[in-house]
Amino acid sequence: MKRLSAFNVVSLTLGFAFLYIPMLILILFSFNESKLVTVWAGFSTKWYGELMQNEAMLQAAWVTVKVAVFSSTIATVLGTMAAYVMVRGGRFMGRTLFSGMIYAPLVMPEVITGLSLLLLFIGIGLDRGVLTIVLAHTTFAMCYVSVVVSSRLATFDRSLEEAALDLGCSQAQAFRLVTLPIIAPAVVSGWLLAFTLSLDDLVIASFTTGPAATTLPIKIFSAVRLGVSPEINALSTIMIGIVTVGVISASLISKRALVKQRREEQEAVRTA
Amino acid sequence: MRRFFLIAVPYVWLLALFLVPFIIVLKISLSDAAIARPPYVPQFEWAEGIRAFFAELDFENFTWLIEDDLYWKAYLSSLQIALTSTLLTLIVGYPIAYGMARAPEEWRPTLMMLVILPFWTSFLIRVYAWKGILSNEGFLNQFLMWTGLVSEPLQILNTTTAVYIGIVYTYLPFMILPIYAALERMDDSLIEAAEDLGCSRLSAFWLVTIPLSKGGIIAGCFLVFIPAMGEFVIPSLLGGSDTLMIGKVLWEEFFSNRDWPVASAVAVILLLILVVPIVLFQRNQQKEQEGDA
Structure with missing residues (x-):
């Protein structure tokens, strides 16, 4: 039996306090009456009201969501293809270069990725706007998707696919009926990861956007550069709220799926 | 055929939007700055071939980085x-x-x-x-x-x-x-x-x-x-x-x-x-x- 010593308790408490207190303060001051973000002057929701009146902010939020939906969806398709090729593709010409190009964007400083893509877009004369941000986000997000999906592909039992093929499935049918349902959770988390990365990205979007398309992070960055403002706190609170609900429900769903899967496995063993 | 398509699509995407942009960065880092749009003078044209590429490389941006x-x-x-x-x-x-x-x-x-x-x-x-x-x-x-x-x-x-x-x-x-x-x-x-x-x-x-x-x-x-x-x-x-x-x-x-x-x-x-x-x-x-x- 493991024992949780006093030292463990203290380090966990301090650690989680460090992780969460800044966000709690941020949320608290979004409900502050005063414009000063440091002095408490009573409860108010007026900053949320002002946020809803802020046309430019809403416009930026819409652009951001649009970019995130498109780029994460394309990235999920391309990333899953890339993962399948990496794990099941066997040998082909330029495989090392391919895997290098998948892993490199994960560790590449964003300033370099952004700069290089901008230079490409200018080089080929593509007007910068929503399209260029989608292309840029898709490129780095597909690498994350491919890593998430390939780790799932690498661990699952290949004999299931082989059984389907033996029983007369075509390759495509085997993929659709056997492989895809098994890797589906990884594909979904890959999509979520890609979506979040796109929503969150400031640096690459700043390089690849044009005057017509301002995303929320760009807007937030230019506002907070000058100082703190309760309106940004209100916006942050909404975003933290969405993420919290999303993460908690995702973990509940995956927990339930795991329990169900275990039960089914036990059933199968019992009947066998 | 299907396998070729499966490999080619993500491959070409990454080549075009990851590798090529890098080569462009490398190329521009070896070019001269200019007050123009785009604000640089290309150091070489792709068409001139490999020899011209090496003959005209210009490391002055890098010497600048060391000097400043x-x-x-x-x-x-x-x-x-x-x-x-x-x-x-x-x-x-x-x-x-x-x-x-x-x-x-x-x-x-x-x-x-x-x-x-x-x-x-x-x-x-x-x-x-x-x-x-x-x-x-x-x-x-x-x-x-x-x-x-x-x-x-x-x-x-x-x-x-x-x-x-x-x-x-x-x-x-x-x-x-x-x-x-x-x-x-x-x-x-x-x-x-x-x-x-x-x-x-x-x-x-x-x-x-x-x-x-x-x-x-x-x-x-x-x-x-x-x-x-x-x-x-x-x-x-x-x-x-x-x-x-x-x-x-x-x-x-x-x-x-x-x-x-x-x-x-x-x-x-x-x-x-x-x-x-x-x-x-x-x-x-x-x-x-x-x-x-």
């Missing part, structure tokens, strides 16, 4: 800030990962979720949160004055200290998760064996726990160090005018000075510096995976 001490000072100070904050993150993160690994089994998924949750929350917002805390009238200074530890507010925001705090805070989950994964796999009976054989708890920790979590420590350090080196958001929101970081220099060279060739040269050198830790990181990951198998 702003740049190498920025590289050195990024290196120093990234190394120090990686070490600080390790010191803060290890006890948390250790506590998580020793917590009762049924708590662990919740603790994991609590570590992952900030990672899904906007990076920009988490950095912004510290702006209000660290300012002169901020929460931290109010607290310190209330306890009587200081009589004057401390200047923390817009200093390098604030940058350290920002990096440790935002990258902490990247440090905790790999170390936790390594510690969780560890067999407790090893510690018991060490203690039975006469180790004190502390020496059992040094001689058994730390070496067994080495892979996780190394992975965590690289995951913090590599992005911290090119960091832009944290120094520009929390750092002061004396906080030099190369990501910020590149950004300003590009957006404020509009000197694209120099910005490209800065990027090329940054990448050359990062190649070493990136390769070491890949090797460590490979070793870890083989160790698992």
Whole structure:
């Protein structure tokens, strides 16, 4: 039996306090009456009201969501293809270069990725706007998707696919009926990861956007550069709220799926 | 045919939007700056062929980087800030990962979720949160004055200290998760064996726990160090005018000075510096995976 010593308790408490207190303060001051973000002057929701009146902010939020939906969806398709090729593709010409190009964007400083893509877009004369941000986000997000999906592909039992093929499935049918349902959770988390990365990205979007398309992070960055403002706190609170609900429900769903899967496995063993 | 299509689509995408842009950066880093749109003079045309390519290469942007001490000072100070904050993150993160690994089994998924949750929350917002805390009238200074530890507010925001705090805070989950994964796999009976054989708890920790979590420590350090080196958001929101970081220099060279060739040269050198830790990181990951198998 493991024992949780006093030292463990203290380090966990301090650690989680460090992780969460800044966000709690941020949320608290979004409900502050005063414009000063440091002095408490009573409860108010007026900053949320002002946020809803802020046309430019809403416009930026819409652009951001649009970019995130498109780029994460394309990235999920391309990333899953890339993962399948990496794990099941066997040998082909330029495989090392391919895997290098998948892993490199994960560790590449964003300033370099952004700069290089901008230079490409200018080089080929593509007007910068929503399209260029989608292309840029898709490129780095597909690498994350491919890593998430390939780790799932690498661990699952290949004999299931082989059984389907033996029983007369075509390759495509085997993929659709056997492989895809098994890797589906990884594909979904890959999509979520890609979506979040796109929503969150400031640096690459700043390089690849044009005057017509301002995303929320760009807007937030230019506002907070000058100082703190309760309106940004209100916006942050909404975003933290969405993420919290999303993460908690995702973990509940995956927990339930795991329990169900275990039960089914036990059933199968019992009947066998 | 289907296999060809499956390989070709992601391959061509990455070639066109990852590799080709790099070659362009390299090309522009070897070009002359000009007051024009786009603001550089191409050093060669693709059509002229390989010979012309090598004949006309121009390293003056790179000699410029060496001669002007702003740049190498920025590289050195990024290196120093990234190394120090990686070490600080390790010191803060290890006890948390250790506590998580020793917590009762049924708590662990919740603790994991609590570590992952900030990672899904906007990076920009988490950095912004510290702006209000660290300012002169901020929460931290109010607290310190209330306890009587200081009589004057401390200047923390817009200093390098604030940058350290920002990096440790935002990258902490990247440090905790790999170390936790390594510690969780560890067999407790090893510690018991060490203690039975006469180790004190502390020496059992040094001689058994730390070496067994080495892979996780190394992975965590690289995951913090590599992005911290090119960091832009944290120094520009929390750092002061004396906080030099190369990501910020590149950004300003590009957006404020509009000197694209120099910005490209800065990027090329940054990448050359990062190649070493990136390769070491890949090797460590490979070793870890083989160790698992």
